[in-house]
Amino acid sequence: MLRSSDKAGMSRRRLLKSVAASGGVIAAGAFDGQARANGENLPPNVADWSKYLGDGVDARPYGMPAEYEKDVIRRSVRWLTASTESSVNFTPLHELEGIITPNGLCFERHHAGIADVNPRDYRLMINGLVDKPMIFTLDDIKRFPRTNKIYFLECAANSGMEWRGSQLNGCQYTQGMIHCVQYTGVPLKLILDEAGLRTNAKWVMAEGGDASGMNRSIPLEKALYDCLVAFKMNGEALRPEQGYPVRLVVPGWEGNMWVKWLRRLEVGDKPWHTREETSKYTDLMENGKSRRFTWVMDCKSVITSPSPQAPITHGKGHTVISGLAWSGQGTIERVDVSLDGGRNWDAARIDGPRLHKALHRFYYEFDWDGSPLLLQSRAIDSIGYVQPTKAELRTARGTNSIYHNNGIQTWHVMKTGEVENVEVS
Ligand SMILES: Nc1nc2c(c(=O)[nH]1)N[C@H]1C(S)=C(S)[C@@H](COP(=O)(O)O)O[C@H]1N2
Ligand SMILES: [Mo]
Numbered sequence: 001m002l003r004s005s006d007k008a009g010m011s012r013r014r015l016l017k018s019v020a021a022s023g024g025v026i027a028a029g030a031f032d033g034q035a036r037a038n039g040e041n042l043p044p045n046v047a048d049w050s051k052y053l054g055d056g057v058d059a060r061p062y063g064m065p066a067e068y069e070k071d072v073i074r075r076s077v078r079w080l081t082a083s084t085e086s087s088v089n090f091t092p093l094h095e096l097e098g099i100i101t102p103n104g105l106c107f108e109r110h111h112a113g114i115a116d117v118n119p120r121d122y123r124l125m126i127n128g129l130v131d132k133p134m135i136f137t138l139d140d141i142k143r144f145p146r147t148n149k150i151y152f153l154e155c156a157a158n159s160g161m162e163w164r165g166s167q168l169n170g171c172q173y174t175q176g177m178i179h180c181v182q183y184t185g186v187p188l189k190l191i192l193d194e195a196g197l198r199t200n201a202k203w204v205m206a207e208g209g210d211a212s213g214m215n216r217s218i219p220l221e222k223a224l225y226d227c228l229v230a231f232k233m234n235g236e237a238l239r240p241e242q243g244y245p246v247r248l249v250v251p252g253w254e255g256n257m258w259v260k261w262l263r264r265l266e267v268g269d270k271p272w273h274t275r276e277e278t279s280k281y282t283d284l285m286e287n288g289k290s291r292r293f294t295w296v297m298d299c300k301s302v303i304t305s306p307s308p309q310a311p312i313t314h315g316k317g318h319t320v321i322s323g324l325a326w327s328g329q330g331t332i333e334r335v336d337v338s339l340d341g342g343r344n345w346d347a348a349r350i351d352g353p354r355l356h357k358a359l360h361r362f363y364y365e366f367d368w369d370g371s372p373l374l375l376q377s378r379a380i381d382s383i384g385y386v387q388p389t390k391a392e393l394r395t396a397r398g399t400n401s402i403y404h405n406n407g408i409q410t411w412h413v414m415k416t417g418e419v420e421n422v423e424v425s
Helices: 002-021 033-037 188-195 220-225 390-397
Strands: 124-128 134-136 147-154 178-187 203-208 215-219 228-233 247-249 262-268 300-305 317-326 332-338 349-351 360-368 373-381 410-413 419-422
Touching: 124 188, 134 188, 147 247, 178 188, 178 317, 188 220, 188 228, 188 262, 203 220, 215 220, 300 332, 300 373, 317 332, 317 373, 332 349, 332 360
Parallel strands: 124 262
Antiparallel strands: 124 134, 147 178, 178 228, 203 215, 203 262, 228 247, 300 317, 317 360, 332 373, 349 360, 373 410, 410 419
């Protein structure tokens, strides 16, 4: 008895110390700060929440995160946000674990704001090189055989602000234009087959029902292979931000092609050369020419913790590195971690599902001696492609690019445990 309360006293002191060391980042709760400082809420005392009844089952008909998690939100970058209707916010990767992004935290990228679509008036039209042009209601779409697939969506502009050097402090901003959810949808092939493809059909144009009417050309081979017309994400209806009630899923390919609020599919024999595949989402090369149709999102990874928004607060000793890796070509074969800016590499442990074109979670555990670190991760995918360094990318593509930056990220961990975004040469 005495011994166990002794132990409790010790762990209480340790907990208070670590809270103090982290600069009081743990938010004050429902009970008063003074009582907390005195440790009255800690063992061996009975905690406040153990003394009173909590909310009943009718208090939260749609559940929300704990109030202490209120900083775990999508964030935007002021200078990047010319208008909120045509802009982007970022997934808080540094706060997440596993491979699934919660619906409310999936980054958003809109060209004309979030369309407010009434599902009763929703229609999907198919025209062009088909035997029968058709118009489907949402109910019609739900009568096709459906499938459930977990895929990442990465905007081609993810990490784009880092092309010329490290700029933004936090993986939320440097790699946060990505999410990974389970979609429920109908294979696009089934819908195209219903309309009947003409023999000269080679391309499909997908068009959005938002005010931008955003559209992209997709080669028929891809459309028939693994694209989905999705109506659910993580089990529930798509969120308005993600294209409610229907979006196109184009696994492994750049996010721009995943047309939201999908209103029309046109079948043709050549690409349409729309705005989003000519003036945007092309890569300006060193020789001044633009590379077009870079559809596949190549293999990439990032350490999500520690990272600038998730510093080490426990001091030296046992430390867990957590990160994400993905490839539009398939699965992740291996992830290596370096503590010294890429001189020495050690294999990380991939944990959880290893699914095609989905995020993979990796961990690397080590004893931190408290000295500065240059943390990096490097992913290798199932086709043997190795994530390049930023220097290698610049050698191949010059410095004019924005899109398709899958270079290795470096985090400088300082003695204090604080982390900053840097580049090593
Ligand atoms: N109709 C429509 N579809 C769209 C967009 C849009 O603005 N309108 N943005 C595209 C871009 S550039 C990206 S990166 C993804 C973002 O998907 P998300 O908002 O679910 O993250 O949607 C794509 N689909
Ligand atoms: Mo995008």
